[in-house]
Amino acid sequence: MEIIMSVVAGVLFAAGIYNLLQKQLLRIVIGTVILSNGAHLFILTMGKLKRGAPPVLEYGISDYADPLPQALILTSIVISFGLTSLLLVLSYRAAQENNTDNMEKLRGNHDE
Amino acid sequence: MMSNLAVLPIIIPLVSGILLAFFHTKTPFVRHAAKLLSVISTGVAAYVFYYVVQNGTVTLETGGWEAPYGIVLVADLLAVTLVLTTNVIGLACVFYAPYSLTEQKERYYFYTFFFLLITGVSGAFLTGDLFNLFVFFEVLLMASYALITLGGEKVQLRESIKYVLVNLFSSIVFVTTVAFLYSVLGTVNMAQMAERVQEVEQQGILTTIGILLFFVFATKAALFPLYYWLPKPYTVPNPVVSAMFAALLTKVGVYSIIRMFTLVFIHDTTVTHELFIWIAGFTLVFGAIGALSTNNIKLVIAYNIIPAVGFMVMGIGIYNKTALSGSVYYMISDMIIKAALFLLAGAVAHIVGTSDLRKMKGLIHQLPLLGWLLFISAFVLAGVPPFSGFIGKLMIMQGGFADGEIAIVIIGLLSSLLILYSIMKIFVRGFWGEKDENIVIDRKTATALTWPVAFLVFLTVLLGIGAEIFYPVIDNISNQLMNPEIYIDSVFKE
Numbered sequence: 001m002e003i004i005m006s007v008v009a010g011v012l013f014a015a016g017i018y019n020l021l022q023k024q025l026l027r028i029v030i031g032t033v034i035l036s037n038g039a040h041l042f043i044l045t046m047g048k049l050k051r052g053a054p055p056v057l058e059y060g061i062s063d064y065a066d067p068l069p070q071a072l073i074l075t076s077i078v079i080s081f082g083l084t085s086l087l088l089v090l091s092y093r094a095a096q097e098n099n100t101d102n103m104e105k106l107r108g109n110h111d112e
Numbered sequence: 113m114m115s116n117l118a119v120l121p122i123i124i125p126l127v128s129g130i131l132l133a134f135f136h137t138k139t140p141f142v143r144h145a146a147k148l149l150s151v152i153s154t155g156v157a158a159y160v161f162y163y164v165v166q167n168g169t170v171t172l173e174t175g176g177w178e179a180p181y182g183i184v185l186v187a188d189l190l191a192v193t194l195v196l197t198t199n200v201i202g203l204a205c206v207f208y209a210p211y212s213l214t215e216q217k218e219r220y221y222f223y224t225f226f227f228l229l230i231t232g233v234s235g236a237f238l239t240g241d242l243f244n245l246f247v248f249f250e251v252l253l254m255a256s257y258a259l260i261t262l263g264g265e266k267v268q269l270r271e272s273i274k275y276v277l278v279n280l281f282s283s284i285v286f287v288t289t290v291a292f293l294y295s296v297l298g299t300v301n302m303a304q305m306a307e308r309v310q311e312v313e314q315q316g317i318l319t320t321i322g323i324l325l326f327f328v329f330a331t332k333a334a335l336f337p338l339y340y341w342l343p344k345p346y347t348v349p350n351p352v353v354s355a356m357f358a359a360l361l362t363k364v365g366v367y368s369i370i371r372m373f374t375l376v377f378i379h380d381t382t383v384t385h386e387l388f389i390w391i392a393g394f395t396l397v398f399g400a401i402g403a404l405s406t407n408n409i410k411l412v413i414a415y416n417i418i419p420a421v422g423f424m425v426m427g428i429g430i431y432n433k434t435a436l437s438g439s440v441y442y443m444i445s446d447m448i449i450k451a452a453l454f455l456l457a458g459a460v461a462h463i464v465g466t467s468d469l470r471k472m473k474g475l476i477h478q479l480p481l482l483g484w485l486l487f488i489s490a491f492v493l494a495g496v497p498p499f500s501g502f503i504g505k506l507m508i509m510q511g512g513f514a515d516g517e518i519a520i521v522i523i524g525l526l527s528s529l530l531i532l533y534s535i536m537k538i539f540v541r542g543f544w545g546e547k548d549e550n551i552v553i554d555r556k557t558a559t560a561l562t563w564p565v566a567f568l569v570f571l572t573v574l575l576g577i578g579a580e581i582f583y584p585v586i587d588n589i590s591n592q593l594m595n596p597e598i599y600i601d602s603v604f605k606e
Contacts, residue, residue, distance in 0.1 A: 020277075028277065032284075035281070036287075039284045039287045043287065043291040046291040048295075072287075072290070072300075075243070075247060076246075082254065086254070086257060086276075087276060087280070090257075090269065090273060093261075093264060098269065106273065
């Protein structure tokens with residue numbers, strides 16, 4: 001199971017980076033979303049995928065899922081959610097102000 | 113020592129930031145309240161510093177969860193020293209801000225984001241948990257995203273997109289690295305990681321993860337070849353914001369490198385630390401060349417961040433007690449002087465109305481104090497004795513000679529000359545020459561903008577001349593860094 005998930009995470013990373021390298025701003029934003037999803041899946045996989053009782057709740061169980069990766073992912077998801085919304089607003093404003101969403105044209109020149 | 117003191121430098125700016133958000137329409141009130149809160153925050157940071165110097169490392173297990181399971185805050189000497197420096201810089205910036213920002217920008221939550229940035233930076237210095245470090249990175253980055261776009265001008269939006277994307281990408285790589293480390297070591301607590309690294313049998317995988325983590329921090333710290341994103345975005349926001357960024361953000365990256373590579377990844381220094389020396393060499397050369405390449409005074413100073421980071425990483429790469437003392441000393445001095453230089457360049461640009469060096473001359477007639485402050489800053493930055501930059505560089509180089517790393521020491525010396533030249537260029541071209549009658553100066557603003565700069569420059573001069581007073585603390589810091597058991601014991605004591 002871990003192998004499959006690692007591969008899936010890898011595919012997400014590849015797709016994310018491919019999108020990140022595009023010129024269109026919206027594609028780049030989508031790329032970051034896919035990338036962060038890949039990272040989240042990867043954290044879950046690295047904590048070993050296990051079936052079993054929920055941790056902490058009951059005393060004396062031996063077969064339980066590792067709670068730490070779940071806590072990490074939850075934090076990380078919230079952060080990437082906030083960042084994505086910020087990035088969307090920012091790219092919308094930037095595209096509006098500069099009249100283009102093409103990164104090639106957003107380079108700027110020397111005399112500013 | 114277990115005490116709530118460790119969390120105060122995080123809580124106070126956080127609460128300040130939130131409180132000020134409620135009154136954002138009452139600008140005059142918020143201005144004064146921000147000054148007061150900043151003074152309080154600095155006072156508390158100074159007390160925590162004093163307490164740690166007297167009593168040793170203070171730790172706090174947040175929420176009462178025991179050390180490896182919960183999040184620990186570790187206020188060791190390095191962390192509290194940097195927290196104090198951060199607060200002092202914040203203090204100078206908060207007094208500078210009202211004269212440099214437009215009222216509209218102040219109203220749109222400048223002070224809130226300002227305090228949140230300090231929260232994030234202090235938290236990153238104090239935390240003893242790798243994932244928590246990531247969270248505090250995000251806190252400070254989120255505040256920095258808001259600050260860099262504050263005002264929403266065309267250029268600002270364009271450059272901040274790149275800034276946000278680069279930092280976002282490196283944060284994702286950071287999370288991935290944490291996941292790798294967790295799968296190998298089974299913990300994210302730094303002290304426990306340090307213990308377990310020594311027990312792992314196949315340490316090759318750890319070296320690989322270590323280098324991956326180094327590249328995350330290198331992106332934040334703007335090291336070669338990952339510095340390309342830094343200079344331009346740092347010139348677009350208001351000078352106060354640039355000063356905060358230049359003084360704090362890259363240094364958080366350097367701090368993380370120091371922390372991780374003196375505590376956790378010390379099992380194979382021939383690979384990792386040797387790599388640092390190479391990278392530091394390239395960073396020194398390319399940053400200094402960049403600084404010479406432009407006529408925009410803000411850009412000159414932004415490029416100067418890069419070789420300074422190179423020096424610090426060089427000290428970490430040499431990895432002996434003298435060199436680490438040098439790195440830490442240079443880092444503190446550089447935080448203050450970079451803030452001063454950015455505020456100074458901002459003041460000049462604000463008063464003259466342009467940051468193009470070709471359009472200014474003879475400013476020394478109208479702005480004598482600012483001119484001489486720039487002159488001193490150049491000496492501090494380049495490391496001319498007796499200023500603080502000299503002492504830091506001297507110790508790094510002594511360490512380098514002791515370990516036989518002659519080549520890097522020579523590169524460091526040569527790049528210092530280029531740095532001196534790049535700042536002197538501003539002094540010679542902008543301040544010398546005949547008085548330019550076209551430049552009209554608003555006396556009151558000019559004076560108000562000069563004092564915070566003078567305060568910071570005075571501090572670096574003090575740090576250089578009074579080196580003997582500060583040296584025992586620095587010596588103690590590098591002693592702690594060279595003996596990671598001290599850190600581990602302070603977390604798992606009793």
